[in-house]
Amino acid sequence: MISVVILGAGNVATHLFRVFNKTENITVKQWFNRNLKSLDHFKNSVAITNDLAALTDADIYILAVSDDAIADISGQLPFKNKLVVHTSGCVNIHDMDKKNRRGVLYPLQTFSKAAPIDFSNVPICIETLDKKDYLLLKQLALSIGSPTKRVNSDQRKVLHLAAVFVNNFTNQLYRIGHEITESESAEFDLLKPLILETAKKVQNMSPYMAQTGPAKRDDKKTIKNHLSLLENNHHKEIYNLLTDSIKLTHGRKKL
Incomplete structure (x- = not known):
């Protein structure tokens, strides 16, 4: 015991x-x-x-x-x-x-x-x-x-840092998504199967290979349209930051 x-x-x-x-x-x-x-x-x-x-x-x-x-x-x-x-x-x-x-x-x-x-x-x-x-x-x-x-302590620290990105930051993105759907009385619940599928994908493939969406495809018109829909400047900053990060990762944007 x-x-x-x-x-x-x-x-x-x-x-x-x-x-x-x-x-x-x-x-x-x-x-x-x-x-x-x-x-x-x-x-x-x-x-x-x-x-x-x-x-x-x-x-x-x-x-x-x-x-x-x-x-x-x-x-x-x-x-x-x-x-x-x-x-x-x-x-x-x-x-x-x-x-x-x-x-x-x-x-x-x-x-x-x-x-x-x-x-x-x-x-x-x-x-x-x-x-x-x-x-x-x-x-x-x-x-x-x-x-x-x-x-060891160094490995644990980077695991914890990565956990903040994949959990805490992701959860905040869920919250922003919830605010966006609420702005037009759309149902956030309709996104839940997408959330689950996204999490399920990375069980079997790398996050790099699992990436989809307008930033990876460099769909400029869609990105511009999304930004025009966002009334909250903070949300716009996050959208631009993550879009640039995806573009950089997938060779759509130069350093």
């Missing part, structure tokens, strides 16, 4: 608790957060605390907190030589206090508390300074059904 203490109450922490709590060989011994109100919903399922000095003994302490808080909290932990890991995509493993054994358990996926998640679709990127700690974290990840990959 692997014993865990979770620190933090955000999206990642909540989903980790849910999956750990229903996994036979993992026990969540305690859940810490500065604001206990955030954990009220779970107080009958796990011991909760807002006092770092009251942390119980466990095999792994998971810092599922904001990037800026990781170094500070790791330095405040009231013990030594325990395995302490964070879940961040861009914080270096050496940013944590070296009084404890350090590791990273980075789930490469988007998490929202209200959206269910299947951890078989959540690659876990693992980094440790000790081989035994790596094997323990791998066992933890495999216990929840996640595929694992050993990565």
Whole structure:
């Protein structure tokens, strides 16, 4: 049985608790957060605390907190030589206090508390300074059904950066698309099959090969027409920026 203490109450922490709590060989011994109100919903399922000095003994302490808080909290932990890991995509493993054994358990996926998640679709990127700690974290990840990959801090940082492009920025483009359809009372739902097909394509071919549309074809009249339809100048800037990027990628525009 692997014993865990979770620190933090955000999206990642909540989903980790849910999956750990229903996994036979993992026990969540305690859940810490500065604001206990955030954990009220779970107080009958796990011991909760807002006092770092009251942390119980466990095999792994998971810092599922904001990037800026990781170094500070790791330095405040009231013990030594325990395995302490964070879940961040861009914080270096050496940013944590070296009084404890350090590791990273980075789930490469988007998490929202209200959206269910299947951890078989959540690659876990693992980094440790000790081989035994790596094997323990791998066992933890495999216990929840996640595929694992050993990565170093530099690899994790570029994966996180790429994730911002393919997830956060893409989601913002969905939002802009929603605003555009709403301007003429068109149904955004009609675009959902297209969104799914676009995501499905890159499972089997490169994004370069999957690219279609007026920018790749250099359809000047269509591009001009689209720009004339956009009333929001910010949307125009984004359209022009991405159009130029596609043209550059596909040889329609010179540097």
